[in-house]
Amino acid sequence: MIEYRWAEGRYDRLQALAADLVSRRINVIATGSNIVAALAAKAATATIPIVFLTGADPVKDGLVTSLNRPGGNLTGVTTLNVEIGPKRFEVLRELVPTATTMAVLINPNNHPAVVETQTRQAQELAHPLGLQMIHVVQAATEPELDSAFSTVIQRGASGLVITPDAFFSIESPQLAALTLRYAVPTISPYRDYVTAGGLMSYGGSVTDQYRLVGVYVGRILKGEKPADLPVQQVSEVQLVINLKTAKALGLSITPALLGRARQKSHRSPCVRNRYD
Numbered sequence: 521m522i523e524y525r526w527a528e529g530r531y532d533r534l535q536a537l538a539a540d541l542v543s544r545r546i547n548v549i550a551t552g553s554n555i556v557a558a559l560a561a562k563a564a565t566a567t568i569p570i571v572f573l574t575g576a577d578p579v580k581d582g583l584v585t586s587l588n589r590p591g592g593n594l595t596g597v598t599t600l601n602v603e604i605g606p607k608r609f610e611v612l613r614e615l616v617p618t619a620t621t622m623a624v625l626i627n628p629n630n631h632p633a634v635v636e637t638q639t640r641q642a643q644e645l646a647h648p649l650g651l652q653m654i655h656v657v658q659a660a661t662e663p664e665l666d667s668a669f670s671t672v673i674q675r676g677a678s679g680l681v682i683t684p685d686a687f688f689s690i691e692s693p694q695l696a697a698l699t700l701r702y703a704v705p706t707i708s709p710y711r712d713y714v715t716a717g718g719l720m721s722y723g724g725s726v727t728d729q730y731r732l733v734g735v736y737v738g739r740i741l742k743g744e745k746p747a748d749l750p751v752q753q754v755s756e757v758q759l760v761i762n763l764k765t766a767k768a769l770g771l772s773i774t775p776a777l778l779g780r781a782r783q784k785s786h787r788s789p790c791v792r793n794r795y796d
Contacts, residue, residue, distance in 0.1 A: 529661070529687040531556045531629045538564035548740050550733055553599075553726070554686040555581055555631045562594060569746045570594045571736045573729055575601025575684045575709075576634055578751055587751040595746040597732045599724045599754045601684035601709055602634075605641050608722050611759070612679045612707045613649050614774055615720070619678035623655040625668055627685040638683045660687065665694055669702045682708040684723070692716050696765075703769055714760045719769065721760045729754055 523546060525537040531554070538560040541549055548569045551557040558572035562583060570593055572583060578598055584590035587598075613619065624642040626635055642654045655675045659668040672680050682688050682695060689710050696718035699706045708714070709723035732752055740746060759780055766773055 527557070529690070534560035535563065542568060548737055550737050551596075552686050553684075553689065553729070555583075555634060556629075557686070558583055558594070558596070559631070565593070567593060569740045570596075571733050571740065571746070572596035573599075573733050575599045576631065577602070581631065581633060584751060587753070589747070590749065590751055591747050593746050595736060595749040595751055597729055597736070597752045597754060599684075599729055600757060601723060602637060604722065604757060605638065605683070606645055607757075608681050608707050608709070609642075609645050609649060609654075611720070611722055611777070612681060612705060613651070614777060615771060616679045616705050620651060621653045621655065621675065621677045622649075622651055622679045622681065623657050623672045623675065623677035624681045624683060625688070626656060626658050626683050627660050627687050628658045629660045629687075630685055642681070662691065662694060665691060665698060669698045669704060672704055673702055678705065680704050680706040682706060682713070684709040689726070692718065700765065700768060705769060705771060711758060711760050714762045714765075717762065717765055719762055719765045719771075722757065724754050724756055725758060728756070 523541060523544060525541060527533045527537060534557050542565045546568065548571065549561050551561050551570065551572045553573045553575065555574045555576040558574055561570045572594060573596055578584050579586060583594050626638050628635060639656055642656060646654045655677055657668040657671045659665045688695065692710055692713040693716040695708065696713055696716035699718050705719055707720045707722060708718055709721060710726060711721050714721045736749055739749065761773060
């Protein structure tokens with residue numbers, strides 16, 4: 521049996537959902553790609569095995585004592601979402617070389633340390649990228665997403681970087697629609713955003729990441745202990761560009777960007793490349 525619990529983007533519900541799962545005496549908990557969910561599960565039980573997926577630092581945030589020797593009842597998979605954050609700004613800057621200001625979209629309900637890192641990262645990148653300003657806009661609900669894009673336009677930003685967040689992942693279709701409605705060049709960590717009609721993504725394969733989580737869940741169900749399973753680090757990154765959307769926005773993909781991508785399929789308006 522698999523018990524599913526979904527917070528619907530409301531991170532304040534995660535602790536209650538985790539406690540509910542623990543009360544059902546389940547054998548293992550798998551959490552989605554959000555450090556808040558992993559921390560809620562850890563707070564709910566010190567005995568039931570937990571397998572997490574996160575783009576944050578699991579050692580710094582207190583999930584495990586070390587990557588090689590997790591200790592306790594948690595292990596999982598980490599991605600390079602935080603480390604490659606600056607690269608998303610660089611790729612978008614390359615696509616819009618005349619930009620003087622950009623914006624970054626952050627979910628204020630994410631873990632405070634994650635929000636602080638994302639905000640600081642954006643502020644520190646403005647000068648190296650030759651920008652006057654990188655505006656921080658926030659959204660934690662669907663209506664706030666529309667308001668965030670409106671704010672981007674009002675502030676004269678020439679591009680928008682979406683930060684890694686589970687809420688933004690599930691709202692990829694809405695974010696893609698807003699990209700076209702407001703005609704704002706936007707880059708996301710998630711390929712689903714591009715598939716839904718968004719402009720560009722730079723990040724790891726969510727499918728591959730969850731597959732690794734599933735493998736660890738299976739090994740634990742067969743008797744292995746989380747403390748003996750090193751935290752896996754996913755280093756593969758994909759660049760995906762929707763050429764149809766780029767044309768609709770009046771953007772020309774630079775030869776350098778095209779050179780870092782390969783045609784995925786003659787039937788698809790996307791190009792992709794993988795960097796190991």
